[in-house]
Amino acid sequence: MAAFVNPIPTEAIKYEGRKIVVMQTSKGPQGFYRSMSVDKSGQRSWKPFDGIGYAAKFEKERFTKGKNEHHELFEFGSVENKLIAQELNKMDLQRRIPAAHAQQINPLAVNIFLNTAASLEQNRKLRQIGNRDEPTPGIRPSRDSYQQDSKRPHSSKSRGEPGHFQPPKFAVQYTAADGQKFPVVVVRNMVGQPQAFYRSSGQENGMPGRWLPFDGIQPTRDGPTFDLRRFTTPAAKADGLNRFGSPMNEAISKKLGEMDRAGLAPKPIEVNRAGVNRFIGTPEAQRYNEEFKVLGNHEKSTLGVRPSPDVYANWRGSVATRADKMVHGAHRLVDKLHQKVHSHGAHRTSGQARHA
Numbered sequence: 001m002a003a004f005v006n007p008i009p010t011e012a013i014k015y016e017g018r019k020i021v022v023m024q025t026s027k028g029p030q031g032f033y034r035s036m037s038v039d040k041s042g043q044r045s046w047k048p049f050d051g052i053g054y055a056a057k058f059e060k061e062r063f064t065k066g067k068n069e070h071h072e073l074f075e076f077g078s079v080e081n082k083l084i085a086q087e088l089n090k091m092d093l094q095r096r097i098p099a100a101h102a103q104q105i106n107p108l109a110v111n112i113f114l115n116t117a118a119s120l121e122q123n124r125k126l127r128q129i130g131n132r133d134e135p136t137p138g139i140r141p142s143r144d145s146y147q148q149d150s151k152r153p154h155s156s157k158s159r160g161e162p163g164h165f166q167p168p169k170f171a172v173q174y175t176a177a178d179g180q181k182f183p184v185v186v187v188r189n190m191v192g193q194p195q196a197f198y199r200s201s202g203q204e205n206g207m208p209g210r211w212l213p214f215d216g217i218q219p220t221r222d223g224p225t226f227d228l229r230r231f232t233t234p235a236a237k238a239d240g241l242n243r244f245g246s247p248m249n250e251a252i253s254k255k256l257g258e259m260d261r262a263g264l265a266p267k268p269i270e271v272n273r274a275g276v277n278r279f280i281g282t283p284e285a286q287r288y289n290e291e292f293k294v295l296g297n298h299e300k301s302t303l304g305v306r307p308s309p310d311v312y313a314n315w316r317g318s319v320a321t322r323a324d325k326m327v328h329g330a331h332r333l334v335d336k337l338h339q340k341v342h343s344h345g346a347h348r349t350s351g352q353a354r355h356a
Helices: 079-093 107-114 117-128 234-238 247-261 273-280 283-294 319-355
Strands: 013-015 018-025 028-038 044-049 172-175 181-188 194-199 211-214 269-271
Touching: 013 107, 018 079, 018 107, 028 079, 044 079, 107 117, 172 273, 181 247, 181 273, 194 247, 211 247, 269 273, 273 283
Parallel strands: 172 269
Antiparallel strands: 013 018, 018 028, 028 044, 172 181, 181 194, 194 211
């Protein structure tokens, strides 16, 4: 049995009074929580789980299925998980487990923190049953879930990989006032959220050709600029992730660069500033277009630009999709009214002709 990679977790969160960490096992990252119940020694023990599901339930079926409560691996599922739990119990006594994030977090954020295929599946199920909450702000996938075991191969196609995303098929290009051209794509990352990236010229950041995340083009005193605030925080700089914000965005950036070098990047369509925000399609990007209007610097979106199909084509719960359906429905209603008016007018004309 392979030893687990991170013997001491570097991050922890707390949900419903239970501390949660991520540990690397021979099969990949695994979430553990500190149970509220005590063992024979009077200590609260650590147990593996697969995320938070419906009704705020800790998902543990995989570790109890086929075993009764007297089985030695009941609630652990494997010898490896049981050994890791025992190590976590020792760390608890020695106060070596980091303090939990002080923020009150919701189930979606817990599943994002775990960053496993099983936990992300719980978020998908929560969305399906109508949970429209947003993950608690500031909670990102645990750095512990990204630690690599050099003896174990990793596939970029794995849903548990930070760089997992569907390669974009569409792109736009924005030309700034100084003539610099910036290709833009939108991808849905491994936690199911759309994220825009632009290819940097390197003029200001020394990173020419790198794909960097941003949230749209915003109005500032110096004119329209890329919104990079979420990706240039002190925490991102301290983690060596300045301009990326998270290991996930950095991994996606590398994959986009590989697509560029292999000649697989989609050919961009030239659009204006409003077209870029429309293409990104997120509430934040759309809000920047509204802010430009308020400031009297309004421009119509480039004709034909719509939210990127790479992200929104199959996202039934998105505002953009619902709005498009409403618009199409309105167009159909108008067409039907026109047909009725036309047929009614034709009927009256034929009636008058018969009476004549």
